[in-house]
Amino acid sequence: MTLRIATFNLENLDDRPKGAIAFEDRLRVLRPQLRRLRADILCLQEINAHPVTKHGPRLLSGLDRLVEGTELESFHRIVSLNRGGRHPSDLHNLVILSRLEPHSHRQVWHDLVEPCHWRPNHALPPQEQASPAEWDRPVLHAAYPLGDGRQLHVINVHLRAPRAAWLAGQKEPHGRWLSVAGWAEGFFLAAVKQAGQALEVRLLVEEILDGDPDALVAVCGDFNATDREAVLRIVRGDEEDTGNGHLAMRMLVPVERSLPESARFSVIHHGHPVLLDHILVSRPLLGSFLTAELHTETLGDELVSPAGISGPPESYHAPMVAEFNLP
Template identity: 40%
Template sequence: MKISTFNIENLDESSDEYNPTLFKRIPSLRCLLNRIDADILCLQEVHGQELLGHTSNNPKRELSALETVILDTPYVHFHTAYTTTSDEVPYDKRNLVILSRWPIVELNQYKHDHLAKLGYRKSTVLPAEEPKDISWERPILHAQIEVPSVGLVHVINLHLKSRLSSNVKGQKLNNYTWKSAAGWAEGYFLSSIKRVGQALETRVLLDQIFATAPQAKIVVCGDFNAEPGEVPVEAIRGRVENTGNPALRHTVMLPCSLAIADSVRFSHLHHGQKNLLDHMLISQSMFSLFSEAHIFNENLHDESLPFASDSKFPESDHAPFVAHFNS
């Protein structure tokens, strides 16, 4: 059995001077998806496309860009789950998607279901505001999949808040220029709260699963926008070294990345720096089935280099992470 996570980067039908057309992206993406050859594939940044008759009061969307990409691949026959708005349609931007060879027996998404919104008063906002709630930008997608000869597997797909600073009203000259360092810092602080907050909600969800099924088979994967050892990853892992409680050892989530050589243990490049932002964490019961892991980063590009433009590559700026399990 192979499980993979892949931030496919802004998959959409639309294009502009910086973003290539879907037609130009399809060959490289389809080739990579076929190479991944996963039985369960978790995707991030799958945009929704508006259908005829769509309005703000009557939203109508589908994932037609993804459907086009997976044509002529085995995934076209897979069971599909994705995040939805309160109107039961895909979000317009950055949906989480799970494609599974086997039936999805239960599906849930969570956004402040296990952790209330946090009230916060911005210090640098202009003009001054009353405290407002801080909310995550994306739900947590949780699928329960019945895998032959393995049993029930909980697959949790995440895309935590990026490291880019959140907007602070009155503190930006334009999309790229801040009026003050303090304004930028507060925006960065707010993004950190969102990233860690959603990681905490994920950990609360894990504890609830373990409370009813101590030997549950769980995979948590996705774009964490955080390196190993940083707070979001540590919060989800729940290591005994942090809790100081050996009785909680069965709830510890183990990183598949440790099975990959350090020299190739990266899924993202920024200013020449190799970063591991995409993760796959597994429960102890899944660890007994785990055999090996790979990151397909041979063709990964660095858009942030000084000689690069804002033009996007057909490929994603994240590399797929693939883990193999015995079944």
């Protein structure tokens, strides 16, 4: 069975955009991109939702319009929920669309790692007690039966971007920081949140491998980090880092390593190509790996593109696909 797993950050997918770009323009650009993926399982990030009524359910109306009339419209859908677990958040939901019906699914949000507590040194007014530094989003985990008694585990992630977290009294409404010390502490908090979420992803993988050491696992999404940064190392668990060859089967392998180094990028940031989106697979799943694709032909620079003035019709993230031949 040939199976294609893809990940794509759709960059604030919203049919009620705040910028000048018309949503219909986004539909015309994004639909061909999705069609080209030919994905059997598609992990999406940054899907916005809107309430039907003031206190009613929130619908992913932008995503509904995007997949309308396409094969993806009939796919099974798993959506992340807010901290209370009642409905999707207004912004940046995770979604997994799949041709296969999931056997089970869940979201993980401080279920395996408690939030760190921190009392800011530069908050204004001063903060008397430490407060929890919670992650911005959960991760989604879906398990798909393969018909031979085995399961494919897919984890959709969107780690926090390396931008300074808000600190009381240190940042003006339009975004300017009032002191370097305040910004530095906010940046430190952002790094703690990002690394903590990466740890929770790794512990989720450990939980799966404890149940089945030969589990087929794919961790997909926007990690907001390159291959050698700390958060990727936490999730991968390389034997070079653990110093223990007996743990090699627990390592996750980035499939982009099969591509030429010059082609390994999913974002262009001020002229510099960087790979922030990844598909990491367990070694048993790597045995069925065929090829990887990064669709970068139309990728614009997220900082200097003229489309940034009114909002891009596309995404400033390139989609990534991994194809497998599963027995």
